[in-house]
Amino acid sequence: MSGIWWKEAVGYQIYPKSFQDSNGDGIGDLPGVLSRLDYLKNLGIDFIWICPMYKSPLDDNGYDISDYQDILDVFGTMEDFNQLLKGVHDRGMKLIIDLVPNHTSDEHPWFIESRSSTTSPKRDWYIWRDAKNGKEPNNWESIFGGSAWEYDDLTDQYFLHVFSKRQPDLNWENPDVREALYDMINWWLEKGVDGFRIDALSHIKKRPGFPDLPNPDGKKFVPSFKMHMNQDGIHDFLDELKRKTYGRYPEAMTVGEANGVSIEQAHNWVGENGKMDMVFQFEHLDLWDYELDETLDVINLKKILSRWQKGLEHDGWNALFIENHDKARVVSTWGDDTTYWYESATSLAAMYFLMKGTPYIYQGQEIGMTNSYFRNIEDYDDVAAKNMYQNALETGEDTEKIIDTLAHTSRDNSRTPMQWNGEAQAGFTKGEPWMKVNPNYTKINVAAQQEDPHSVLNFYKEMIHLKKTYPVFTYGSYDLLMPEDPNLFAYQREDKTHIAVVMTNLKPETATFESEVMTFTRDRLKLFNLKKPAPSEESTFFTLQPYEARVYIQNK
Structure with a gap:
């Protein structure tokens, strides 16, 4: 075992605007986060990633930064940040912050x-x-x-501007720009932050000459990813970034948002020759795809995630996640947020969380928060959603169809206020929230689930405890089981002392699990999500109920 702290840690992502309001203005803030640290510690969290809280006009919810070294007034002050950092460290946790080096605000x-x-x-x-x-x-x-x-x-x-027109791209070809960014990064490291999630990192290098893209369909503008995503020469920038900043801090953790990076390219990003500790890859999420597709292709999901598991098995490290602030809620997209809400929320959790890598939980995921399904464009805040609707108006498309697509896929679904309790505004604020609270907060909230041993929240607590109890889930090998089964995502983890089998049914119908990896007995069943435990008889095959999850562990 290598004993590197971030390999053994569980992360929690906070979108501060929607986490906890402390002063009644309807907007989450840093003192609000501070007030909830004990909740996160009790959950089993080791480090917190907090989304941008910098000075910003909030055209893109804080990813348009007007001052990298100050705090936006609605979030608090730099002294509030200092108190938050101290509070995190006092509880034995760590804090990483968002770094946005590709662009600034037009007000910077x-x-x-x-x-x-x-x-x-x-x-x-x-x-x-x-x-x-x-x-x-x-x-x-x-x-x-x-x-x-x-x-x-x-x-x-x-x-x-690769993103919003109020987010002009920095010119990374200019060494003065790079040095100014490095000075800012080192300022935060000196302050004591424990690392960075680096936003849009694969976009910092643009295709020289800025050539037109082929346009056989005669579009007004052509999707341009291939001109500014993971371009040749980007690693010269990344080498220098690491060498002049976080590479000087051995304990600092870095995770890059590496949209467009394939597993074949990943070893240039992470591992022995890598520029950071891990990357968020989006093959399994199709980050910017707004097409409505309500069915989960389990076989393809297994292929993608297993390819990354095996590809980084001996060199590199995976960042494990199924939710973030840029995607709709997973229980509403891959799961079933009506008939099988609890079952699918917990089965999806076990599926990804116990793979090899560092797992991240996005706020509200641990209680199974769902999409809000807003039906009015005025209820949306996301610039991408508004642009999509406006483009539909201009081109004469059916706006009801656009609203239906947004209701299911908009990233605003993951940005509704955190549901703390069944009181007014879900305990998020005593004022009027900046975005509507999901109406189901009276049923889905932290307080109710803390009292219910058979809740999504308590399943997450048990799962975190299991991962930390058995090192096989951190350092053991990964091997996919039943790769062609269209319903089951099952895999084996193994080290010198234990064999573990994680089996999850990701569909609303029964499925048959069969494997001779071990004999599956009741005493080896360490985690399950159905109310009735599995039968006690020994078996190598059995039927899993819709969205059932089980984890077995055998001593070697």
Whole structure:
């Protein structure tokens, strides 16, 4: 065993705007997070990742930063952050923060100076280009829709924004930009933060020359991922980033948002020659796919996750997750949030959590929070959702169909306020919340589940305890079982002292499990999600009920 702290840890992601409000303004804040640290410690959490709390006009919920070294007023003050950091450390936990190095807000002083004149000393800190034939410099589409270029009439040029038009991309080709970012990163490390989740990291390098994309369908703008995602030369930047910042802090943990990075490329990102400790890969989530697809392809899910498990088995480390702030709620998409709400929430949990890697829980996932299914565009806050609706209006598409798609897939579904109890506004705020609380908070909330031994929350507690009790779940090998079964996701973990089998039925019908890895007896059953325990007879095969999960462990 290597004994590296983050390999043995369980992480918890906090979206601060929606976690806990402390002053009644309807917006979650840092003192609110501080007030809930004991809850997280009791859950079994080892480190907290908190989404951006920096100064920001909040065009993209804080990922548009106007000051990297100050706190947004609605979240609190820098002293509040210092108290939060101390509170986390006093409880034996660690705190990692979001780092956003690809872009800033258009209200950041760097950009204000850059756009002030074509001769500004910071003009080249961002990516400016002249019009081409009176139009945008190329046909690239922004990830959030529309052109990736925004015209600025002050200097008669366009600036590049891979995301929102209020998130101009920094020019990483300029060494002064990189040094300014490194100074900021080291400032936070000196303050005592324990690491970073690095946002949109695979987008910092752009295709030289900014060529047009092929456009056989005659679209106004063409999806441009292949021009700014994981481009040749990006590792020169990543090497320097590590060498000049977190590489100097052996205990600091780093996890990169590496959209578009394949398992074949992963060893350049993580492992012995890697630039960070682990990456979030999105093959299994299709991060930016807004198409409505309510069926889970279990076989394909097994192929993707097992490919990453085996690919990083001896070099590298996986970040394990099924929810975050950029996707709809997993129990509403991959599971069944009506008939089999409890069963599917817990079966999906066991499926991913006990693989090899560091598991992350997104706020509310541990109580099975569901989609809100908003039916009015005014209820949505997400810039991508609003852009999608506006584009539909402009092109004459059926807006009801767009609303239906958003109700099922919008990332605002994961940003509704945390459901703490059955009181007004779910205990999130004493005021009017910035986003509507999911109406089901009276049934799905922390307080109710703490009192119910057969709750999603207590299943998570048991699962976390199991992982920490048996090192096989951290360091053991991984092997997929029954790869062609369309309902079951089952796998074996093994080390020198134990064999563990995790079996999860991810469908609303029964399924037959069969394996001779071990004889499955009642005394070897360490975790299960159905109210009635499995029968006591010995067996190598049996029927799993809809969304049933079981974990068996055998001593060697």
